[in-house]
Amino acid sequence: MRRIIQAVFSLVLILPLAFAAHAAKYVEGEVANGGTIQGKITYNGAVKMRTVLPTKDKEVCGKTRKVPSVVIGEGGAVQDSVVFLKDVATGKPWSKMERPVINNINCIFEPHVQVARRGKVDILNTDPVLHNTHGYYGKATAFNVALPFKDAKVTKTLKRVGEVRTDCDAHGWMLGWLYVVSNPYFMQTGADGMFSIDNVPAGDYTLVVWQESFGEKEVSVSVEAGSTTEVTIELGS
Ligand SMILES: [Cu+2]
Secondary structure, rough: OOHHHHHHHHHHHHHHHHHHHHHOOOOEEEOOOOOOEHHHHHHHOOEEEEEEEEOOHHHHEEEEEEEEOEEEOOEEEOOOEEEEEOOOOOOEEEEEOOEEEEEEEEEEEOOEEEEEEEEEEEEEOOOOOOEEHHHHHEEEEEEEEEEEOOOOHHHHHEEOEEEEEEEEEEOOOOOEEEEEOOOOOOOEEOOOOOEEEEEOEEEEEEEEEEEEOOOEEEEEEEEEEEEEEEEEOOOOO
């Protein structure tokens, strides 16, 4: 009986601590003899094509075109995936990051995918037509701004980490993405699908790969002091 009481008592103690740890803010510090995680994101399956059919403002938005569900380079390299370490409490300092910009150009979000940290984001209209840029954390609105004329700009704040899907309430086919990370251990892949995350304190981590069509995939990774851990992650497998 006593043991049960003790067990219940420890659970009561541990649960709030676990929540606190999860919600804890990232703390910047010195990393002595950190390791590197590097590798490649690949995909070798079929690529779905989404047909984009501008139904209004055609002089600005252009003609019908096809957009791939995943951008593939040589050897199945996946472009525009975001690779990051989850739930890191402390580590290297953030490097300087420019304030992210979501630009509406010819009814396309530029860039299509970007990474940001919590904080301000500028939303800009380069087109001479109305855009209404609407960002979502899942189903919840992250921001919702009307940009009625060319060079209209509105600044909003990204309050939470995670995927932000961006639509336009004026042009239903527009789609863009922003991923808000909680720590500086991240990289967005380019055309070669490669990533490298350095100055990681030795330890066990969860490496997450996000891609707009595949969502998130988690992989366990161990980092040893001063060494490089190689990881190749194939999406859709
Ligand atoms: Cu629009």
